Structures are given as C-alpha cells and as structure tokens.
Amino acid sequence: AAAAARAELASAKAELDVVRRQVADATDEAESVRAQLASAKADAQAARNEVSRATESATLLQQQLDRESELRSTDRDEADAELAALREQLAAQRAELEQAQDELAEARLQLGLAEKDRAGDAADLREQLRVCEARAQDAEARAA
Structure with a gap:
C-alpha cells in the first residue's frame, strides 16, 4: 500500500510539474502578449x-490657400476698379478731344470766313483806291 501511495505521489508530482510548466508557458505567453499590446x-x-x-x-495649408485666394480676389477687385477708373478717364479724355476738335473746326471755319472778309475788304479798298486815283487824275487833267 505504501508503494502504491508512493507511486501515486510520484504521479501527482509529475502531473504537478507538467501543470507548473504549462502555467510558466502561459505566463510567458501572457507577458509576450502584454509586450505586443504595449507595442501596439x-x-x-x-x-x-x-x-x-x-x-x-492640412488645416494650416487650407488657411494659407484661403488667404491667398482672398488676396487674389482682393487684387482682382482692385485691378478691376483701377481698370474701370482708367476707362472712365479715357472716355473723358476722348470727350475732351472731340470737343477740342469741334472747337478747332469752328475756329478754322471762322478763320476762313475772316480771311474771305479781309480779302473782300482788301478788294473793296483797292477798288476805292482805284476810284480815288481816277478822280485825282481827272482833277489833275481838269486843272491842267
């Protein structure tokens, strides 16, 4: 009976060693899983x-793109306003040019009329001079 008890004890010890190895393996595996979990x-x-x-x-880049877009839009608006102002100035200058051309044409017309009047006056004066000279010659002839 003692031999059977010793054999049973030896078997239980062997079984206990197997269980201890399994526990140690499970503990090692759990530590490995914990290390993998910590790494993950x-x-x-x-x-x-x-x-x-x-x-x-990405947020900073989007903000920069928004600012650049806003600046381009502002620059475009300013350029459009400047272009509109220049067009208005050009239209005003064209109107002034047309008015000056009209005034020049009127002045030329008046100058032409004045020249005709002077030419007519000169012809009248020459005619009067001729008449006076003829009278003077007649008067001299009568006096002689």
Whole structure:
C-alpha cells in the first residue's frame, strides 16, 4: 500500500510539474502578449500623433490657400476698379478731344470766313483806291 501511495505521489508530482510548466508557458505567453499590446498601443499613439500633425498641417495649408485666394480676389477687385477708373478717364479724355476738335473746326471755319472778309475788304479798298486815283487824275487833267 505504501508503494502504491508512493507511486501515486510520484504521479501527482509529475502531473504537478507538467501543470507548473504549462502555467510558466502561459505566463510567458501572457507577458509576450502584454509586450505586443504595449507595442501596439505605442504604435497606435504614434499613428494618432502623426494624424494629428497631418491634420494640423492640412488645416494650416487650407488657411494659407484661403488667404491667398482672398488676396487674389482682393487684387482682382482692385485691378478691376483701377481698370474701370482708367476707362472712365479715357472716355473723358476722348470727350475732351472731340470737343477740342469741334472747337478747332469752328475756329478754322471762322478763320476762313475772316480771311474771305479781309480779302473782300482788301478788294473793296483797292477798288476805292482805284476810284480815288481816277478822280485825282481827272482833277489833275481838269486843272491842267
């Protein structure tokens, strides 16, 4: 009976050793899983940080693009306003030019009329001079 008890004890010890090895293996495996989980958590945090930086960078880039677009729009509006002002100035200058051309044409017309009047006056004066000279000659002839 003692031999049977010793054999049973030896069997129980062997079984206990097997269970201890299984527990040690399970503990090692659990530690490995914990290490992998910690590594995965660190990788996930790094990925979140990278996403956060990329989002922030994209936001800053979008703000810069919005500002540039606004500046281009403002520049375009200013250029359009300046162009409109220049067109108005050009129209005013064209109107002034047309008025000056009309005034020049009127002045030329009046100058032409004045020249005709002077030419007519000169012809009248020459005629009067001829008449006076003829009278003077007649008077001299009668006096002689």
